[in-house]
Amino acid sequence: DSGVTQTPKHLITATGQRVTLRCSPRSGDLSVYWYQQSLDQGLQFLIQYYNGEERAKGNILERFSAQQFPDLHSELNLSSLELGDSALYFCASSEGPDTQYFGPGTRLTVL
């Protein structure tokens, strides 16, 4: 158990819909990262937050957004969903630059 929790574990929705994925980092970790894992793109970095502020952006679509709240939990919002958004979405947290701890992931299926 990494100490990072993600909800829900599975999510099935339809094209055009909007969903919110939630992540609670390890106690004390200020950084939260979001990654997408898909068969065709592999593991890709989406976005990083540090203590409530956006720190870095990767290959995140404009339809996607995230935020980190004062209690340090983070949410990833995916809107206007397409079939190609079906993937595993991982959250990771860290206290420093050298180790990220990953949550169990949310499997999103868009029908």
Next chain:
Amino acid sequence: AQSVTQLGSHVSVSEGALVLLRCNYSSSVPPYLFWYVQYPNQGLQLLLKYTTGATLVKGINGFEAEFKKSETSFHLTKPSAHMSDAAEYFCAVSDPVDFGNEKLTFGTGTRLTIIP
């Protein structure tokens, strides 16, 4: 930009045999290097990491890896494979100099199969 190449998307070894998973990286500065393991339907678990210091690093479950700057490699090894080692393994790199942007860049993964 950093990149990671994992040679061999699938590797099969017999139980008790040596495991060798290859990882080469491209980076303009000495990077931080990681190996993660992913079991079916689970998240990523850190096996080991190299940041600074000793170039041979030991991780969990008997795995180790050696950072070779001259070869830009960070290959993962285990002397004797066990059935429980069957999983997908990911090599990753981050840039320790790019403060504030500690994203991980992953390789495409190597699926390890253990033959009884």
